[in-house]
Amino acid sequence: MSVFAMRSDLPLRGDTSGRFVALLVMVLVFVGALAVTVNAYVGGLLDNWNRSVTGTLTIQIPLSDARNGDVNAAVARVIDVLSRHPAVAHAEAVPRAKVIALLKPWLGEDDAVNDLPLPALIDVELRAADAGAVDAVSTSVKTAAPGAVIDDHRVWLTRVVGLANGLKIVAIALMTLVTGALGLTIIFATRASLTEFAQVIEVLHVVGAKDGYIAGQFARRALIQGLLGGLAGLVLYAPALALVAWLAARVDAEILPTVQLTPGYWVAMTALPFAASLLATVTANMTVRRALASRV
Amino acid sequence: MAFSRKKGAEFTGDTVALEGVELRYEDGPRVLADVNLSIPQQSFYFLTGPSGAGKTSLLSLMYLAKRPTQGRIKLFGEDVWEAKRARLPVLRRRLGVVFQDFRLLDHMTAFDNVALPLRVAGAGEITLQRNVSELLKWVGLEDSMNALPTQLSGGQQQRVAIARAVVHRPKLILADEPTGNVDDTIAMRLMMLFVELNKLGSSVIIATHNEHLVARFPFPRIHLENGKVTVHEPAGANP
Ligand SMILES: Nc1ncnc2c1ncn2[C@@H]1O[C@H](COP(=O)(O)OP(=O)(O)O)[C@@H](O)[C@H]1O
Ligand SMILES: [Mg+2]
Numbered sequence: 031m032s033v034f035a036m037r038s039d040l041p042l043r044g045d046t047s048g049r050f051v052a053l054l055v056m057v058l059v060f061v062g063a064l065a066v067t068v069n070a071y072v073g074g075l076l077d078n079w080n081r082s083v084t085g086t087l088t089i090q091i092p093l094s095d096a097r098n099g100d101v102n103a104a105v106a107r108v109i110d111v112l113s114r115h116p117a118v119a120h121a122e123a124v125p126r127a128k129v130i131a132l133l134k135p136w137l138g139e140d141d142a143v144n145d146l147p148l149p150a151l152i153d154v155e156l157r158a159a160d161a162g163a164v165d166a167v168s169t170s171v172k173t174a175a176p177g178a179v180i181d182d183h184r185v186w187l188t189r190v191v192g193l194a195n196g197l198k199i200v201a202i203a204l205m206t207l208v209t210g211a212l213g214l215t216i217i218f219a220t221r222a223s224l225t226e227f228a229q230v231i232e233v234l235h236v237v238g239a240k241d242g243y244i245a246g247q248f249a250r251r252a253l254i255q256g257l258l259g260g261l262a263g264l265v266l267y268a269p270a271l272a273l274v275a276w277l278a279a280r281v282d283a284e285i286l287p288t289v290q291l292t293p294g295y296w297v298a299m300t301a302l303p304f305a306a307s308l309l310a311t312v313t314a315n316m317t318v319r320r321a322l323a324s325r326v
Numbered sequence: 327m328a329f330s331r332k333k334g335a336e337f338t339g340d341t342v343a344l345e346g347v348e349l350r351y352e353d354g355p356r357v358l359a360d361v362n363l364s365i366p367q368q369s370f371y372f373l374t375g376p377s378g379a380g381k382t383s384l385l386s387l388m389y390l391a392k393r394p395t396q397g398r399i400k401l402f403g404e405d406v407w408e409a410k411r412a413r414l415p416v417l418r419r420r421l422g423v424v425f426q427d428f429r430l431l432d433h434m435t436a437f438d439n440v441a442l443p444l445r446v447a448g449a450g451e452i453t454l455q456r457n458v459s460e461l462l463k464w465v466g467l468e469d470s471m472n473a474l475p476t477q478l479s480g481g482q483q484q485r486v487a488i489a490r491a492v493v494h495r496p497k498l499i500l501a502d503e504p505t506g507n508v509d510d511t512i513a514m515r516l517m518m519l520f521v522e523l524n525k526l527g528s529s530v531i532i533a534t535h536n537e538h539l540v541a542r543f544p545f546p547r548i549h550l551e552n553g554k555v556t557v558h559e560p561a562g563a564n565p
Contacts, residue, residue, distance in 0.1 A: 039442070235415075235418065236418060237446055241411075
């Protein structure tokens with residue numbers, strides 16, 4: 031027998047405060063789902079980036095270095111130094127075509143890109159991803175090409191992590207706010223119902239109901255409202271998620287790699303309506319018990 | 327302690343005892359003043375008095391819906407307001423109450439209303455089904471078991487209220503004007519139900535202003551007037 035089919039000692043029809051609880055649970059689950067998704071997606075992105083970035087360097091030979099010969103000569107000198115360096119596993123010049131491809135998202139499809147004077151890039155794979163290796167390699171590269179810019183991707187990654195953490199904090203703050211609002215709404219709605227059903231409660235007491243039994247009646251009502259609202263929240267969230275996924279898919283894969291959602295993500299999503307309903311249930315139960323404890 | 331007893335042990339003292347009980351509402355006058363009363367086991371009393379004398383108030387003290395402003399109330403030997411709050415439901419389950427205005431739960435069928443005292447006490451559904459149907463048949467409502475209270479006449483509602491009060495075989499039955507809305511034939515039939523339950527061991531107190539009814543039964547009466555009670559033995563006292 032489901033909770034929905036069970037007989038209730040409290041009249042449920044025309045229960046406006048209950049509907050308000052359902053509405054808030056719906057919003058909470060929606061925001062929660064958003065937070066869980068942002069969290070999973072950002073986590074996945076960082077993971078992707080981290081894997082491809084750690085232990086690698088990008089060396090940029092600017093056009094200005096061409097003064098001492100041409101850029102290609104500078105590249106050759108640096109590659110020579112790197113290939114003999116003990117900390118380097120592999121060093122390779124990035125072909126001009128790939129540099130152009132990387133710039134396309136910013137510069138557009140215009141053919142003029144092909145004629146642009148571009149800096150040369152060298153991808154370096156380190157044997158170990160420690161700061162000492164990065165410093166040693168930097169020193170060697172600077173002697174071969176004084177104008178070289180060495181990017182160990184860490185500054186960039188730090189900023190991405192900062193952005194991700196910012197998003198998480200916003201999502202958590204939003205969830206905290208909505209959870210608080212839900213808790214307070216349930217407390218006030220339950221108190222209002224206690225007044226509204228004072229006669230029913232007196233009858234229940236007179237026929238020998240314990241406070242826990244009466245609290246259970248309210249709690250079950252909150253559970254039903256919570257589950258209904260929670261499911262509605264998830265159902266509403268599905269199209270929102272699809273929209274975000276579609277928007278993300280339009281962004282070039284080089285910038286936003288596809289993120290594989292983990293089983294943990296789906297567990298968290300499924301748990302959301304139940305967690306919100308549990309919160310509603312426990313709050314209603316405690317509110318009633320506290321209110322009844324001070325009565326005759 | 328004189329009144330202490332083991333759980334489950336058969337109790338032998340008074341069913342209800344009031345000692346120096348006073349009741350006033352807010353800052354109003356005293357509705358009850360220094361009431362002393364003891365109701366022995368398996369006794370049957372009428373509670374009489376003019377309208378507004380405090381009959382309902384006195385009963386509500388006995389069914390623990392109100393606290394006296396002074397004095398002590400003992401139910402089955404236990405000082406009610408000295409006991410822990412968790413004890414109150416246990417004591418109330420030995421009571422059966424018929425409210426003057428019935429207080430049926432309007433969203434529940436007659437059957438579910440009558441089943442309520444058994445359900446809150448956690449009774450099994452199988453025995454519950456049988457007991458409730460049997461009782462509803464006894465009070466002549468076998469055809470209205472699934473009706474909502476609002477679909478029943480005043481007299482039918484009253485019988486549902488009475489059935490709810492006695493379904494769990496209470497040790498003390500408190501009925502507030504239980505025959506007020508039914509004709510004489512049904513009133514007699516309901517009285518016979520109370521008499522029957524009394525013979526089976528329950529104490530019964532029936533508040534009424536129906537002198538005719540009081541005169542037909544050989545039971546003592548508690549008379550309430552100006553906040554004082556007086557107990558009168560039946561006129562032709564020989565039951
Ligand atoms: N909840 C209440 N608040 C204030 N006064 C009340 C309340 N209930 C009853 N009274 C007053 O107490 C007195 C006794 O009422 P009640 O016990 O209903 O008498 P009866 O049942 O004998 O008609 C009346 O004067 C009534 O106005
Ligand atoms: Mg009255």
